[in-house]
Amino acid sequence: xxxxxxxxxxxxxxxxxxxxxxxxxxxxxxxxxxxxxxxxxxxxxxxxxxxxxxxxxxxxxxxxxxxxxxxxxxxxxxxxxxxxxxxxxxxxxxxxxxxxxxxxxxxxxxxxxxxxxxxxxxxxxxxxxxxxxxxxxxxxxxxxxxxxxxxxxxxxxxxxxxxxxxxxxxxxxxxxxxxxxxxxxxxxxxxxxxxxxxxxxxxxxxxxxxxxxxxxxxxxxxxxxxxxxxxxxxxxxxxxxxxxxxxxxxxxxxxxxxxxxxxxxxxxxxxxxxxxxxxxxxxxxxxxxxxxxxxxxxxxxxxxxxxxxxxxxxxxxxxxxxxxxxxxxxxxxxxxxxxxxxxxxxxxxxxxxxxxxxxxxxxxxxxxxxxxxxxxxxxxxxxxxxxxxxxxxxxxxxxxxxxxxxxxxxxxxxxxxxxxxxxxxxxxxxxxxxxxxxxxxxxxxxxxxxxxxxxxxxxxxxxxxxxxxxxxxxxxxxxxxxxxxxxxxxxxxxxxxxxxxxxxxxxxxxxxxxxxxxxxxxxxxxxxxxxxxxxxxxxxxxxxxxxxxxxxxxxxxxxxxxxxxxxxxxxxxxxxxxxxxxxxxxxxxxxxxxxxxxxxxxxxxxxxxxxxxxxxxxxxxxxxxxxxxxxxxxxxxxxxxxxxxxxxxxxxx
Amino acid sequence: xxxxxxxxxxxxxxxxxxxxxxxxxxxxxxxxxxxxxxxxxxxxxxxxxxxxxxxxxxxxxxxxxxxxxxxxxxxxxxxxxxxxxxxxxxxxxxxxxxxxxxxxxxxxxxxxxxxxxxxxxxxxxxxxxxxxxxxxxxxxxxxxxxxxxxxxxxxxxxxxxxxxxxxxxxxxxxxxxxxxxxxxxxxxxxxxxxxxxxxxxxxxxxxxxxxxxxxxxxxxxxxxxxxxxxxxxxxxxxxxxxxxxxxxxxxxxxxxxxxxxxxxxxxxxxxxxxxxxxxxxxxxxxxxxxxxx
Numbered sequence: 001x002x003x004x005x006x007x008x009x010x011x012x013x014x015x016x017x018x019x020x021x022x023x024x025x026x027x028x029x030x031x032x033x034x035x036x037x038x039x040x041x042x043x044x045x046x047x048x049x050x051x052x053x054x055x056x057x058x059x060x061x062x063x064x065x066x067x068x069x070x071x072x073x074x075x076x077x078x079x080x081x082x083x084x085x086x087x088x089x090x091x092x093x094x095x096x097x098x099x100x101x102x103x104x105x106x107x108x109x110x111x112x113x114x115x116x117x118x119x120x121x122x123x124x125x126x127x128x129x130x131x132x133x134x135x136x137x138x139x140x141x142x143x144x145x146x147x148x149x150x151x152x153x154x155x156x157x158x159x160x161x162x163x164x165x166x167x168x169x170x171x172x173x174x175x176x177x178x179x180x181x182x183x184x185x186x187x188x189x190x191x192x193x194x195x196x197x198x199x200x201x202x203x204x205x206x207x208x209x210x211x212x213x214x215x216x217x218x219x220x221x222x223x224x225x226x227x228x229x230x231x232x233x234x235x236x237x238x239x240x241x242x243x244x245x246x247x248x249x250x251x252x253x254x255x256x257x258x259x260x261x262x263x264x265x266x267x268x269x270x271x272x273x274x275x276x277x278x279x280x281x282x283x284x285x286x287x288x289x290x291x292x293x294x295x296x297x298x299x300x301x302x303x304x305x306x307x308x309x310x311x312x313x314x315x316x317x318x319x320x321x322x323x324x325x326x327x328x329x330x331x332x333x334x335x336x337x338x339x340x341x342x343x344x345x346x347x348x349x350x351x352x353x354x355x356x357x358x359x360x361x362x363x364x365x366x367x368x369x370x371x372x373x374x375x376x377x378x379x380x381x382x383x384x385x386x387x388x389x390x391x392x393x394x395x396x397x398x399x400x401x402x403x404x405x406x407x408x409x410x411x412x413x414x415x416x417x418x419x420x421x422x423x424x425x426x427x428x429x430x431x432x433x434x435x436x437x438x439x440x441x442x443x444x445x446x447x448x449x450x451x452x453x454x455x456x457x458x459x460x461x462x463x464x465x466x467x468x469x470x471x472x473x474x475x476x477x478x479x480x481x482x483x484x485x486x487x488x489x490x491x492x493x494x495x496x497x498x499x500x501x502x503x504x505x506x507x508x509x510x511x512x513x514x515x516x517x518x519x520x521x522x523x524x525x526x527x528x529x530x531x532x533x534x535x536x537x538x539x540x541x542x543x544x545x546x547x548x549x550x551x552x553x554x555x556x557x558x559x560x561x562x563x564x565x566x567x568x569x570x571x572x573x574x575x576x577x578x579x580x581x582x583x584x585x586x587x588x589x590x591x592x593x594x595x596x597x598x599x600x601x602x603x604x605x606x607x608x609x610x611x612x613x614x615x616x617x618x619x620x621x622x623x624x625x626x627x628x629x630x631x632x633x634x635x636x637x638x639x640x641x642x643x644x645x646x647x648x649x650x651x652x653x
Numbered sequence: 654x655x656x657x658x659x660x661x662x663x664x665x666x667x668x669x670x671x672x673x674x675x676x677x678x679x680x681x682x683x684x685x686x687x688x689x690x691x692x693x694x695x696x697x698x699x700x701x702x703x704x705x706x707x708x709x710x711x712x713x714x715x716x717x718x719x720x721x722x723x724x725x726x727x728x729x730x731x732x733x734x735x736x737x738x739x740x741x742x743x744x745x746x747x748x749x750x751x752x753x754x755x756x757x758x759x760x761x762x763x764x765x766x767x768x769x770x771x772x773x774x775x776x777x778x779x780x781x782x783x784x785x786x787x788x789x790x791x792x793x794x795x796x797x798x799x800x801x802x803x804x805x806x807x808x809x810x811x812x813x814x815x816x817x818x819x820x821x822x823x824x825x826x827x828x829x830x831x832x833x834x835x836x837x838x839x840x841x842x843x844x845x846x847x848x849x850x851x852x853x854x855x856x857x858x859x860x861x862x863x864x865x866x867x868x869x870x871x872x873x874x875x876x877x878x879x880x881x882x883x884x885x886x887x888x889x890x891x892x893x894x895x896x897x898x899x900x901x902x903x904x905x906x907x908x909x910x911x912x913x914x915x916x917x918x919x920x921x922x923x924x925x926x927x928x929x930x931x932x933x934x935x936x937x938x939x940x941x942x943x944x945x946x
Contacts, residue, residue: 327667
């Protein structure tokens, strides 16, 4: 083992007279890390290099520090054919490097590593510029290794392998030229193959210098020169060590060029682009901070007592079993946003209804039930508009006395259902993203539902967008959204049989004409249905939202009743006519709590698909119900505990 | 999406609402690595999930070195347990672990299955019956006869996947590059799109052989970089507006959703290497698209 080290050290001592002293300084200062590294280095190199037939006197411990440098470069001369020039070549290049480094070498090597590494690199380049660049990186690697050893230990091990792939012949040529040029170091090489003497500049040297001058020429366009650019590029390659560097060298070149320019425009670009991220983060931070209000203790008690907020995370867990979900942190933010909603509005019950995707933005929908007497605001507006309509129709009738009267009467506008009944049973709030403001959707009118059934439009994400369609939709996007929500709720909100039961009602007999029961309540005696049963038979699930009639309402409205004036005027003929429509128009839908097995098939396809969440672990699986009519509507049930029944609709339109 | 970054990709794509349940995720992670080993693919992509009435199909695709070469498609049905199968046995059980190779799609398959409407059943051997009027000639008489053609669901699956791939598989600009020798490689220095680029549809390409590239004018071609711009961009898709591009989480994630094939989501985190697309849907084209915009 010592054989290899000693001849190198031998040459060193012989050859590097002047260079030695500054280098020893370096060596002394850098002894500790280097010695640490020499251990892993050595075994690696002994593999690479063959034994070399030299011997020499053992060296002093002081120059022990030099072996790491030598050892690293040792594998640079692996091939037996011409070991001599190579072995001596590398140390000589090292010598030059050390000389250059000697002066500026400071105690903190690491910070100066890169700039220092560049100068020997450029030096190497200079020498080998007309020999091609392939060898330069090899030696430069070894140089680079030394100086960046504290950061990249692996490269030491990597370096020798690369260097060993070197073409020995090229090295010989380089060595020859190097010899000519190097007038600084006084070393004498015993094993030189060429006998070129130092002294007068040869044509080769002039050629090299002119080549270098050409490389250093500054470009008129960009102010860069090829020399610097190549050195930057090679530095980058050696720093980053990408795989298959030769394949991506063009992009690296581009990156280096761009790096020159980026610094000036940096601050401007970052500001513009990063702002929206920061704004959203601020909004969401507000969500998280809302809990820190004054009088925290009191509020906590109130919250626990009211319990209007559902456990969104729990439902989200079950939906995740079904493969439906928005991701945990998004769900949590929605949870917090719902809490914000309940804090700002007097809400009895609140539920996360789902998320509707739009073209530019999405909607997060919350289904809310206000406390008694809280939401009377909008009712008055509707009455006003209705009165205005009646006034207009009166004016028209006066004009028509002179002209032939048309017998056509515009169909009675079917009034919307009262709040808290039928399709307007719940109030819906939407926001575009968690942390945004919640906007209340207006109640839905039957005309809107009827038209919504006939059109199919994407949502854009902005509530004021007009809906351009045929038949024309009475309203803008907020109305369309509300109508769709109503339809989806009516079609897909289901629960296991028996979970809800009809409450006791006082006026049951009066409502027989319509045959509808409006309210239901949770069945405290619900025992749960086996999950297998829920999956196998659709009759175990029932709708618990009223079906919307073709008229657009849940409770059928007889349009004939209101036109009492006309009844009095007309003759019996008219009455007959009216009776017939009255008879025919009685629209009946399935009553509340009908099992979903009665749902109509769609194009030979069952309306619902049932699935167990996991076939591998059936004892903890939950039953999942997926609607085929409304893609994205899911219901799940655990079967054991009634509180865990849930549903959500995330429509993709 | 790449099978290697499956979990992260699923998390990023979760904004559309449809994802995978934990047990599916876990089983996919294991089975996709095995597929990669068995079939010796360079990269395995989890393509997505097609929802059927009885069962769902999970689709994966394997890529070889050349990224644009025809991809091999594998599917996995949900299956039913057969007797006493050991669930840990990869080969023997039909239940969630076994992948079957799908035949490559041909033109006639696409034509044949274009008549089929409605949802997938979920059973690959299910046969659709379709009556066609075919002209049969017997001697001098030419009459039309109703012929009942049976089409297997597997064929339909193949053609639907192929159509979706051709129409809406997306890749960001710069993620792949073309070498002069022909093969297309993953670009290892792809750092992600910048924010301004990420908001433009022109920075995303269809992940298939280019069709419209040759029709471009010389002026347009002059601006293109031949090593990067060798696929069709999404910008000129017909109908215009068939892509919905949204930024989520402020500007930290860009999500493209196709409106032509609802259920296809492409996500990319700008300035990072994360990107991918997944299709979770019923496998039906949205023919009403022009009316819905």
